[in-house]
Amino acid sequence: MANKVRVGLIYGGRSGEHDVSLQTALAVIRAFDQSKYEIHPFYIDRKGGWRTGPALTGPVQSVAELTFDPKARALAAGSRNTGDDAGAARIGKEVAATPETAAMPLAPIFAAANGERGLDVVFPLLHGTFGEDGTIQGLLEMADIPYVGGGVLASAVGMDKVMMKKLFAEEGLPQCMFRHFTRAQWEKDQVFFLMEIEIALGYPCFVKPANLGSSVGISKATNRDELVEGIKTAFKYDRKVIVEEFVDAREIEVAVLGNDDPHASVAGEIVAGADFYDYRAKYLDGKSTMVIPADLPEELSDRIRELAVRAFCAIDGSGLSRVDFFVSRADNSILINEINTMPGFTPYSMYPLLWKETGKSYGELLDELIGFAVERHADKQKLQFTFDAGR
Numbered sequence: 001m002a003n004k005v006r007v008g009l010i011y012g013g014r015s016g017e018h019d020v021s022l023q024t025a026l027a028v029i030r031a032f033d034q035s036k037y038e039i040h041p042f043y044i045d046r047k048g049g050w051r052t053g054p055a056l057t058g059p060v061q062s063v064a065e066l067t068f069d070p071k072a073r074a075l076a077a078g079s080r081n082t083g084d085d086a087g088a089a090r091i092g093k094e095v096a097a098t099p100e101t102a103a104m105p106l107a108p109i110f111a112a113a114n115g116e117r118g119l120d121v122v123f124p125l126l127h128g129t130f131g132e133d134g135t136i137q138g139l140l141e142m143a144d145i146p147y148v149g150g151g152v153l154a155s156a157v158g159m160d161k162v163m164m165k166k167l168f169a170e171e172g173l174p175q176c177m178f179r180h181f182t183r184a185q186w187e188k189d190q191v192f193f194l195m196e197i198e199i200a201l202g203y204p205c206f207v208k209p210a211n212l213g214s215s216v217g218i219s220k221a222t223n224r225d226e227l228v229e230g231i232k233t234a235f236k237y238d239r240k241v242i243v244e245e246f247v248d249a250r251e252i253e254v255a256v257l258g259n260d261d262p263h264a265s266v267a268g269e270i271v272a273g274a275d276f277y278d279y280r281a282k283y284l285d286g287k288s289t290m291v292i293p294a295d296l297p298e299e300l301s302d303r304i305r306e307l308a309v310r311a312f313c314a315i316d317g318s319g320l321s322r323v324d325f326f327v328s329r330a331d332n333s334i335l336i337n338e339i340n341t342m343p344g345f346t347p348y349s350m351y352p353l354l355w356k357e358t359g360k361s362y363g364e365l366l367d368e369l370i371g372f373a374v375e376r377h378a379d380k381q382k383l384q385f386t387f388d389a390g391r
Contacts, residue, residue, distance in 0.1 A: 004035075004036060004037055004038040005036060005037050005038070005120045005121065005370065006037075006038045006040060006118070006119045006120045006121075007032070007037050007038065007039055007040065007119070007120065007121055007122070007123055007370065008040045008041075008042055008119040008121070008122040008123070008145075009025055009028065009029065009039060009040070009041050009042065009122075009123050009125055010042045010044065010122060010123070010124045010125060010126060010131075010136065011024065011025035011041070011042070011043060011044070011066065011125040011126060012025075012043045012044040012045060012046070012066075012067075012126070013044045013046075013126040013127070013128070013129075013130055013131040014044065014046060014047065014048045014129065014130045015126070015127060015128035015129045015130055015131060015132075015212075016128055016129070016212060016216040016217070016237060017127035017128035017212075017216065018046055020127050020344065021125055021126055021127050021128075021131070022063040022066065023063060023346055024125045024127070024344060024345045024346055024349075025041075025063070025066055025125045026060060026062070026063045026066065026346075027345065027346035027347055028123065028125060028345060028366065029041070029056060029060050029066075030059070030060065031347065031362050031363060031366060032363075032366060033363060033367075034057065036367075037370075038055050038057075039055060039056040039057075040052070040055050040056075040119060041053055041056055041066060041068075043066055043067055043068055044126070044130075044131075045067070048130070051067070051068040052068065053068045118145075119145055120146070120374070121145070121146040121147065121148065121370055121373050121374055121377075122140055122145050122146070122147040122148070122373075123147070123148045123369070123370070123373075124136045124137070124140070124147055124148065124149060124342070125342070125345065126342065127342060127344070128159075128212055128216070129159075129211060129212065131342070132155060132158070132159050132341060132342045133155055133156055133159035133160070133211060134151075134152040134153070134155040134156030134159070137149070137150070137151055137152045137155045138152050145377075146373045146374045146376070146377035146378075147373055147377075148319050148320070148369045148370065148372070148373045149318070149319040149320060149341055149342055149369075149373075150315070150316075150317050150318055150319060150321065150341040150342075151316065151318060151376075153315070153316055154315045154316050154317045154318065154321075154341055155341050155342075157315045158315055158317075158321070158338075158339050158340065158341035159211050159212075159341070160210055160211050160240075161208060161210045161211070161242050161338060162180045162210050162240060162242055164315065164338060164339060165178060165242075167314050167315055168311060168314060168336055170314075171310060171311070171314040173307060173310065173311060173314070173336045174333070174334060174335050174336065175335050175336050175337070176244055176245050176247050176326065176335050176337075177200060177201055177244070177245045178201075178242055178243060178244045178245070179193070179196055179197050179200060179201065179242070179243050180210060180240060180241065180242040180243070181193050181240070181241060182239055182240050182241075183235050183239045183240075183241075186231065186235070186241070190228075194224060194227065194228070197227065197243050198224070200245075201243060201244070201245040201246075202245065202246075203221065203222050203223060203227075203246075204220055204221060204222045204246040205220075205221050205227065205243055205244060205245055205246055206218060206219070206220055206221070206243065206244045206246065207219050207220075207221055207227065207230035207231055207233070207234050207241060207242075207243050208234060208241065208242050208243075208244070209234045209235075209236075209237040209238035209240075209241060209242075210238050210240035210241060210242045211237075211238045211240065212237050212238060216237060217233055217234050217236065217237040217238070218234075219233055219234070220246075227243075231243075247326045247328065247335060248328065248329050248330065249326035249327055249328050249329055249335070250269055250294075250326070250327045250329060251269065251270040251271075251272070251324065251325075251326065251337075252267050252268070252269055252270075252294055252296070252304055252324070252325045252326070252327050253267070253268050253269075253270060253322055253323070253324050253325070253350050253354070254266075254267050254268075254304055254305055254308040254322070254323050254325070254354065255320070255321075255322050255323075255343075255350070255351045255354040255355055255358075256308050256309060256312040256317065256320065256321045256322070256323060257319075257320055257355070257360075257365075257368065257369075257372075258318075258319075258372065259318045259319070259372050259375060259376050259379075262309055262312050262313070262317065263309070264305035264306075264308045264309050265305075265354040265355050265357070265358040266292065266293040266294075266301070266305075266354060266357050266358050267293060267294045267296060267301050267304050267305065267354075268290055268291060268292040268293060268294050268350055268353065268354050268357070269290070269291040269292075269294035269295070269296075270288060270289075270290060270350070271288060271289045271290075271291060272288050290350055290353060292350075292353055292354060292357045293357055296327070297332075300327070300332055300334075303334060304325055304327070304334060307323075307325070307334065307336060308323035308325075311323050311336055311339050312339065315339060315341075317339070317341065318372065318376050319369055319372050319373060319376070320341070320342075320343070320351070320369060320372075321339050321340060321341050321343070322339070322340045322343035322350060322351045322354075323336065323338075323339045323340075324336075324337040324338050324339070324340070325337055347362050352365055
């Protein structure tokens, strides 16, 4: 055990993407090479409580086993042979604090215990608010621990679609038209924003919470009533809403990997099984498909990959990101949609599949991400964090 890399996995979280995070954690834990890594789990429940258990040294069969609750573990035993990971995720919703799973104080979470050395690196497998938005990254920076993925700035910008699009505009990346407003602005002047959206964007258009992923809270509006209802729904998840024009386009995605010299995978295409690629189409109905590699002219594919790397650098990305594009069905023009700094990471998610097609296995991907995290942390240690004005 002494020579193994001690990896802390953080998953769950206070987010509408809690269940997605559990599925990601289960997949990653199963995939880590136990001969090289010692896995230490940290589960965050839906209310923000932190729980942990012993190092995971054997196979984990269900997400319920990752919630560290006796009730969940007992229920998991009954579903272990069914392969019902979705059912196990539902069990996780019911987990409550018990004396055996008392909430942990934040300060000593990552510290060494019983004379053992601390964690070597942390892999925050959190999606959405309070995980992918720079908050957990800030905690890990304060703890001075290497971690996988984008830093505070990249994570925050990658989560906030409005700030992301403003940075993309500064970089000169082509994108669709959009409008945005806060809840206070909307309540003050709804008529103004409705007219501006109708004149500038028209119908149909898409309404989204500015800070959320996995297409949670997104709706398509084809008239004013649907637009108002969509905005109302989006405000349930964020205080800021973005409305984007409709583009008749193919949805193309590219995976980016690296730190200061990032490189891009082959491009893949999402063929939605619904009117658009919402949460249900992504995770529940099983009708959407991925085409990897995407059927694109070589020159167009290379251009998309180049833009993906530019987007990654524009937000000061590190480790990994998935960059999503629209390719117009009319003229093959390219529009960047968004960047995701902690994309879905099961073996069947787009990000690992893109790298598999490019020639990198799931296990190799995990190894490289751990390496990039350690590399980035070591580079930051070269900085001087104190200043003596008298010298």
